[in-house]
Amino acid sequence: MVYIFGHKNPDTDSICSSLVMEKFDKNLGLEVEARRLGNVNKETQYVLDYLGIKAPELLERVEEGQRVVLVDHNEFNQSVEGIEQAKVETVIDHHRIANFQTKEPLYYRAEPVGCTATILYKKFKEENMPIEKKEAILMLSAIISDTLLLKSPTTTEEDKKALEQLGKIADIDINSYGMDMLKAGTNLDDFSAEQLINLDAKKSEKGNKKFVIAQVNTVSIEEVLKRKEAIEQAMTKEIENNGLHLFVFAITDILNSNTQVIALGKETAVVEKAFGTSLQDHMVFLEGVVSRKKQILPVIDENM
Ligand code: MN
């Protein structure tokens, strides 16, 4: 059995692309099963409920030699426990390639598009494989999520085209469905500060420096900042417990496409250099910034 999974703290692309890749491989007669590396977030749950399907089973760790397919990530520190000893057979991804090494040859497909599902859409087309309504909704949901309804600067012409075509197959109004789906993910009230900063946290390393960039989507930055004190306490705890040099918490306003950043740790000067401005109250407001991958991570990594 080959397991297919996205990254830890799975987002909609990681869950949906795992399910779609499972369908793709099963169509080819392969024995595969989608898995997930963490809790399903509210946005993704909206998609699963809409389709009336269950999330993939949780995968805690893999044994040595386990055959795996990675979607929506490649960095081992974002992958399953035991990944170093697994047999990575395939990667389908749209991120930078880092902290990644295999013993054996593999199938690797990386494209600088806005979403893994966009690559999967192309794979279906290339194989002349029909796309059913369920897979169309899974893929279009992933694209809407990763590109914030095509508003993120990570959006490419290929994402736009894929979304349009998938919308036709699914026969749904992309904008109203997409807004409902994105909003479902912004209800953060019942999460503790600790949970909030870990909902969508990605670990990175540069040299011997470890840092985390976490992100939440909201329709009101103010609302989230009401809990700033508790959030900062949780961030400080995370920094101490994990020996982090920097913790960046990005609160992204999906309606106005801006991000409020809270930064803590001994390397906060990196954030100031990265965005050319000084932190006020541990914060910096980034106009027009919504993409961690394209607008936050690269500049922080470069200045780290
Ligand atoms: Mn992702």
Ligand code: MN
């Ligand atoms: Mn993605």
